[in-house]
Amino acid sequence: MTPDSSGMEGGQIQSRGLTDLDMALMVDGAPAAAAKYMSEDIDSENLEEVSVTPGSAARDLPVMSAAGGVMNSRTHRAAEKAGGMVDFSYGTNNLSREFIRLESGEIGKSGVKSYFSFSNAHARSWMGAGINQRKHIDFGLQKDWQNGSNARLFLSWNSADFTIDNYPTAQEFFEYKHTGNGYGRSADPKNVNYWKNNNDHWNQIFLTAPIHIVLPKKFNFDLQPYFSMGQGWDASPGGVATEGQYTHNSGGAAVPAGTNMTSFFLENEARQVGAVAKLSYEIDSHNHLTLGYWYENNQTIQATPKALRWITGPQPARTGQNMRWAAPCTGRMPGMSCIPCSSRTSPAT
Amino acid sequence: MPSHCFPPRLSATSPVRRPPRFFLTSLAGAVSAWAMLAYAQAATATSHSSTAHHRASKTAPARTVQPHSAPRRATGPMLAHGEEEISVASRRQALNGGGGMMRQETAPHAVQTVTKAYIAMRSPTSTALDLVKNLPT
Numbered sequence: 001m002t003p004d005s006s007g008m009e010g011g012q013i014q015s016r017g018l019t020d021l022d023m024a025l026m027v028d029g030a031p032a033a034a035a036k037y038m039s040e041d042i043d044s045e046n047l048e049e050v051s052v053t054p055g056s057a058a059r060d061l062p063v064m065s066a067a068g069g070v071m072n073s074r075t076h077r078a079a080e081k082a083g084g085m086v087d088f089s090y091g092t093n094n095l096s097r098e099f100i101r102l103e104s105g106e107i108g109k110s111g112v113k114s115y116f117s118f119s120n121a122h123a124r125s126w127m128g129a130g131i132n133q134r135k136h137i138d139f140g141l142q143k144d145w146q147n148g149s150n151a152r153l154f155l156s157w158n159s160a161d162f163t164i165d166n167y168p169t170a171q172e173f174f175e176y177k178h179t180g181n182g183y184g185r186s187a188d189p190k191n192v193n194y195w196k197n198n199n200d201h202w203n204q205i206f207l208t209a210p211i212h213i214v215l216p217k218k219f220n221f222d223l224q225p226y227f228s229m230g231q232g233w234d235a236s237p238g239g240v241a242t243e244g245q246y247t248h249n250s251g252g253a254a255v256p257a258g259t260n261m262t263s264f265f266l267e268n269e270a271r272q273v274g275a276v277a278k279l280s281y282e283i284d285s286h287n288h289l290t291l292g293y294w295y296e297n298n299q300t301i302q303a304t305p306k307a308l309r310w311i312t313g314p315q316p317a318r319t320g321q322n323m324r325w326a327a328p329c330t331g332r333m334p335g336m337s338c339i340p341c342s343s344r345t346s347p348a349t
Numbered sequence: 350m351p352s353h354c355f356p357p358r359l360s361a362t363s364p365v366r367r368p369p370r371f372f373l374t375s376l377a378g379a380v381s382a383w384a385m386l387a388y389a390q391a392a393t394a395t396s397h398s399s400t401a402h403h404r405a406s407k408t409a410p411a412r413t414v415q416p417h418s419a420p421r422r423a424t425g426p427m428l429a430h431g432e433e434e435i436s437v438a439s440r441r442q443a444l445n446g447g448g449g450m451m452r453q454e455t456a457p458h459a460v461q462t463v464t465k466a467y468i469a470m471r472s473p474t475s476t477a478l479d480l481v482k483n484l485p486t
Binding site: 016038087 | 452457458459460461462463464465468471472473474475476477478479480481484486
């Protein structure tokens with residue numbers, strides 16, 4: 001389950017002694033975000049059903065590690081008639097959330113239906129100082145044919161910033177107990193533990209487009225392309241610079257002692273693209289014969305740069321040029337130093 | 350989607366329009382129908398009595414179509430004349446029992462599902478994780 005009541009953080013699953021790391025987490029049969037970031041995939045209003053298959057996974061799923069089972073979310077199916085719905089939430093930790101969904105209904109007599117939804121959520125961090133926000137779009141398109149063939153498309157976009165929780169050490173806990181000095185993120189921009197120094201930012205597009213074609217003689221053909229691409233970072237306090245400890249990557253000027261630093265786990269790109277194609281023959285209602293092929297290509301570009309703490313305090317520098325991360329390690333950004341730094345590209349399968 | 354991993358696309362949960370299953374039409378004998386009406390009054394009670402007669406429609410909202418000539422009387426026994434048509438329709442509750450938490454599974458492997466009825470009942474800030482946390486596995 002998720003730790004925060006506003007559902008922005010995601011959580012983890014434990015099932016039969018295994019965690020979500022050993023599970024296949026899917027949306028409409030396509031591989032989706034990890035459990036920790038599950039809220040990025042879809043708004044709950046657009047969830048038609050969620051199923052869990054414990055134990056071994058079907059062989060035709062585009063997953064490599066699913067010893068713990070499969071969790072699949074089926075997305076909303078567009079309505080027959082044009083219309084829409086809205087809902088609003090208000091609650092604990094200053095949560096406010098708005099959601100709207102518009103349905104096209106059947107477009108002409110084409111059998112094509114679609115919907116579009118948008119949500120915006122805003123909440124205070126449940127632990128210590130901080131503000132979390134999430135914006136999300138879902139879009140669905142489908143066409144059904146009389147013979148049972150269908151084609152669907154689900155597209156979602158998610159942008160979220162949340163404050164990374166700090167679970168206390170024993171020392172931090174006792175300090176809080178005895179002095180009242182809390183262990184959560186600080187509300188003071190001058191503090192290196194300032195909440196904006198502990199930001200998780202993620203921007204993601206997810207797409208899946210399963211096509212099911214009913215062929216004569218009990219044959220079926222399925223094609224499922226999918227694509228996801230995300231970019232973001234986790235920030236954490238990088239300590240306070242001492243005299244001569246850091247220099248700027250560009251220009252080489254010394255970073256003055258006493259400057260608050262930010263460490264980043266920067267994921268410049270997490271891209272996953274693939275497709276499953278398969279031909280099935282229904283021998284009878286219990287037995288199926290399937291032949292297929294799965295292709296997938298992943299790319300992850302990561303770096304762990306260190307930067308001067310976002311300079312002007314309350315202003316998140318992500319709106320400014322300081323956070324142009326296109327070249328995280330080359331130090332083209334003024335005000336950045338980039339001390340321990342690595343980059344990795346890992347195309348797979 | 351593989352038809353043997355997840356419920357088939359055109360399962361009972363499909364929104365594709367089709368005639369309601371368990372659609373029962375009975376032309377009840379005039380006497381018994383009117384006696385039932387008199388006994389049970391109004392629409393809610395009609396549902397009760399028709400449920401008793403048609404087990405397939407346990408959770409069905411029932412609707413009584415009255416002939417135009419039927420006298421509209423609120424209470425008391427009535428004399429039958431003409432015939433009455435009772436239509437009982439059921440939607441997909443049978444497959445989505447327990448408020449969407451106990452879906453009837455038909456796949457030849459273990460699977461547990463929460464459906465729309467349950468999801469709609471939960472907070473919109475729920476993630477899929479929050480929704481499956483009460484499943485048996």
